[in-house]
Amino acid sequence: MKGRKWIYILIALMAGFLLPFYVGPYPLGIMTNVFTYMALGLSWDMMLRAGQLSFGTSGFFGLGGYTALLTTLYLGLDPLLSIFVGGIFSALVAFVLGYIILRLRGIYFAITTLALAGVFTVIARNLHDFTGGPEGKILPTTIFDGNPTYIYWLTFSIALGTILVSELFQRTKIRFAITAMRNDEITAQSSGIDIFKYLLFVFVITSAIQGIVGGAYAQQYGFVSPESTFSSNFLLLPIAMCLTGGIYSTLGPIIGSIILGILSEYLKLRFPYGHLLIYGIIIVVIVLLMPRGILGFLKSFRYRFSKGGETG
Amino acid sequence: MRNENSILEVENLTKKFGGLVAIDNLSFSVQRGEILGIIGPNGAGKTTLINVISGLYFPTTGRILFEGKDITNLKSHQRCRLGISRTFQLVRPIKEFTILENVMVSAIFGKNLKLTKAEERAIEICEFVGLKRLKIPIDSATVLELKKMEMARALASDPKIVFLDEIMAGLSVDETNEMIDVVLKMNEHGKTIVVVEHVMSVIRRLTHRVIVLDRGKMIAEGSYEDVSHQPAVISAYLGEEE
Ligand SMILES: Nc1ncnc2c1ncn2[C@@H]1O[C@H](COP(=O)(O)OP(=O)(O)O)[C@@H](O)[C@H]1O
Numbered sequence: 190m191k192g193r194k195w196i197y198i199l200i201a202l203m204a205g206f207l208l209p210f211y212v213g214p215y216p217l218g219i220m221t222n223v224f225t226y227m228a229l230g231l232s233w234d235m236m237l238r239a240g241q242l243s244f245g246t247s248g249f250f251g252l253g254g255y256t257a258l259l260t261t262l263y264l265g266l267d268p269l270l271s272i273f274v275g276g277i278f279s280a281l282v283a284f285v286l287g288y289i290i291l292r293l294r295g296i297y298f299a300i301t302t303l304a305l306a307g308v309f310t311v312i313a314r315n316l317h318d319f320t321g322g323p324e325g326k327i328l329p330t331t332i333f334d335g336n337p338t339y340i341y342w343l344t345f346s347i348a349l350g351t352i353l354v355s356e357l358f359q360r361t362k363i364r365f366a367i368t369a370m371r372n373d374e375i376t377a378q379s380s381g382i383d384i385f386k387y388l389l390f391v392f393v394i395t396s397a398i399q400g401i402v403g404g405a406y407a408q409q410y411g412f413v414s415p416e417s418t419f420s421s422n423f424l425l426l427p428i429a430m431c432l433t434g435g436i437y438s439t440l441g442p443i444i445g446s447i448i449l450g451i452l453s454e455y456l457k458l459r460f461p462y463g464h465l466l467i468y469g470i471i472i473v474v475i476v477l478l479m480p481r482g483i484l485g486f487l488k489s490f491r492y493r494f495s496k497g498g499e500t501g
Numbered sequence: 502m503r504n505e506n507s508i509l510e511v512e513n514l515t516k517k518f519g520g521l522v523a524i525d526n527l528s529f530s531v532q533r534g535e536i537l538g539i540i541g542p543n544g545a546g547k548t549t550l551i552n553v554i555s556g557l558y559f560p561t562t563g564r565i566l567f568e569g570k571d572i573t574n575l576k577s578h579q580r581c582r583l584g585i586s587r588t589f590q591l592v593r594p595i596k597e598f599t600i601l602e603n604v605m606v607s608a609i610f611g612k613n614l615k616l617t618k619a620e621e622r623a624i625e626i627c628e629f630v631g632l633k634r635l636k637i638p639i640d641s642a643t644v645l646e647l648k649k650m651e652m653a654r655a656l657a658s659d660p661k662i663v664f665l666d667e668i669m670a671g672l673s674v675d676e677t678n679e680m681i682d683v684v685l686k687m688n689e690h691g692k693t694i695v696v697v698e699h700v701m702s703v704i705r706r707l708t709h710r711v712i713v714l715d716r717g718k719m720i721a722e723g724s725y726e727d728v729s730h731q732p733a734v735i736s737a738y739l740g741e742e743e
C-alpha cells in the first residue's frame with residue numbers, strides 16, 4: 190500500500206513535468222493558473238490548520254508581485270531572483286505585522302488581515318512616483334520572454350515546493366503543535382507549546398509563499414496594478430478551492446484547485462456570458478452537499494464501504 | 502521565610518475577577534516530595550489557584566517562586582517546560598488526536614523530544630497510569646480513560662510538581678482506588694504532588710498535609726486529622742451543604 194502510494198506520486202510528478210511536451214500553450218496556461226491557485230490555497234489552508242482564518246492572502250500576494258516587478262524595474266534584478274525577493278519581503282512584512290495582530294483571534298484576526306490587504310492596495314495606488322499609482326507599472330519584457338513552457342515549469346515548481354512545505358506541516362512536530370492549538374489553546378500552552386511562536390512561524394511561512402506566487406504572477410505578465418495585482422480573486426478563489434477539495438490537508442487544496450481551475454475554463458468556453466454565475470452556483474452546491482469537501486466525502490464514503498454491513 | 506526544602510512558594514497571592522476576589526492574599530509553600538492536599542467548598546478558589554500557578558491567569562498581586570526563581574511573569578508553556586504541570590478538572594483533550602497523541606504533545610513540547618522518542622515516552626507513561634487503549638479516538642474514551650489521559654499528559658512533560666484538579670470526580674469506588682494507587686506511585690517516583698479534591702476520604706488516604714481554602718483565604722493548615730476537626734473547616738463544609 191505504501192509502495193503503491195509512492196508510485197502514484199511519481200506518476201503525478203512525471204505527468205506534471207512532461208505536460209508541456211504533450212499539450213499546446215492554451216491548456217498549459219490553464220495548468221499554470223491551476224498551480225498558482227494551488228499554492229495560494231495550500232498556504233491559506235496551512236494558516237487555517239493553525240486555527241486562524243486569514244483574509245490576507247491577496248494582500249501578501251500583491252506585495253510579492255509589486256516587490257518582484259519593481260526590483261526588476263528599478264534595480265535590474267533578475268526576474269527569477271526578484272520572485273524570491275518578493276517572497277522575502279512579504280515574509281518580513283508578515284513578521285512585523287504578525288507581532289501585533291497575532292494576538293487577535295477568530296473573526297478579529299480575519300477582519301484585520303482583510304483590512305491590511307486593503308491598506309496595501311491603497312498604498313500601491315497612492316505612491317504614484319514609485320508604484321505607478323492606479324495605472325501600475327509595466328516591464329519591457331516578461332519572464333523567460335513569455336515562453337509558456339518555462340512559465341508553466343516555474344509555477345509547477347512553486348506549487349511543488351508548497352506541497353512539500355504543507356507535507357512538512359503534516360508530518361513533523363509542527364502538526365502536533367498546530368493541531369493542538371487549533372483545538373484548544375489552553376491545553377496546548379499547558380502542554381508546553383509556545384502558541385505565539387508557532388502562529389508567527391506559520392504566518393511568516395504562508396505569507397512568503399503568497400509573496401513568491403505573487404512575484405511569479407507579476408513577472409509572468411510583466412505588469413502590476415492595484416486592481417489586478419491585489420485582486421480579491423487571489424483571496425476568494427483559493428478559499429473556494431480549499432472548501433471544495435477539503436480543508437486541513439495537502440490533498441484537499443490540490444484536488445480543489447485542479448477541479449475548479451479546469452471547470453472555470455470549461456465554463457468560460459461553454460458559457461461566455463454568465464459563466465461566473467454558474468461557477469459560483471457549482472461551488473455553493475459542492476460546499477453545501479459536501480461540507481468536508483470532496484476529500485472528506487470520499488473518505489467517509491470509503492469508510493462506510495470498508496465497514497460493510499456494520500453501518501449499512 | 503525561604504525554606505531550602507520548598508519547591509514552590511506562593512507569596513501574598515491575590516486574583517480578582519472584576520469585583521470578585523477569587524484568591525485573597527494567599528501565602529503557602531509546597532515541600533519537595535510531599536503530597537499536599539487543597540480542599541475547600543465549591544467556589545473556594547482551588548481551580549483558580551492552579552490556573553494562576555500554571556500561568557493561565559496572571560495574579561492581580563503577589564509572587565510565585567518555583568525552586569527559588571520568580572516565575573510570576575512567565576507564560577504557561579514556559580512554566581510547563583520548567584517542570585510545573587497540571588490536569589484539568591473538566592478534561593480538555595485534543596479531540597482530533599488519539600489518547601496516545603494527546604500524551605505525545607506534552608512529551609514533544611514539554612520535554613522537547615523528537616517524535617519517535619516522544620511516542621516511546623508517551624507509551625511508557627500511558628502504561629504507568631494504566632491506560633490500555635492508546636490508539637482510540639477521544640470520543641470513544643471512557644471518563645476514567647480521559648482522567649488518566651489528563652494524568653499521563655501532565656506526566657509526559659517530566660514535571661517536578663504536578664497539580665491534580667479533582668481527578669476522582671465522577672469515578673466509581675473501584676476507579677477511585679485505582680487512581681489513588683497511581684497518584685501514590687507517582688509520588689514514589691519522586692513527583693511532588695498537589696491534589697485538589699472534594700472527597701475527604703481521598704484526601705485522608707493520599708495527603709501528608711492539607712490546606713483548607715474558603716473564599717480565597719486559607720482557613721486551616723496541617724495534617725488531615727488536625728484540620729478535619731477544626732470548627733472553621735467544619736462550618737465551611739457544613740455551610741456548603743445547606
Ligand atoms: N475566569 C473566571 N472569570 C470570572 N470568575 C471566575 C473565573 N474563574 C473562576 N471564577 C470565580 O472564582 C471563584 C472561584 O472559582 P474556582 O477557582 O473555580 O473554585 P473551586 O475550584 O474551588 O470550586 C468562583 O466564584 C468562580 O465563579
Ligand SMILES: [Mg+2]
Binds near residue numbers: 547548549590
Ligand atoms: Mg474547581
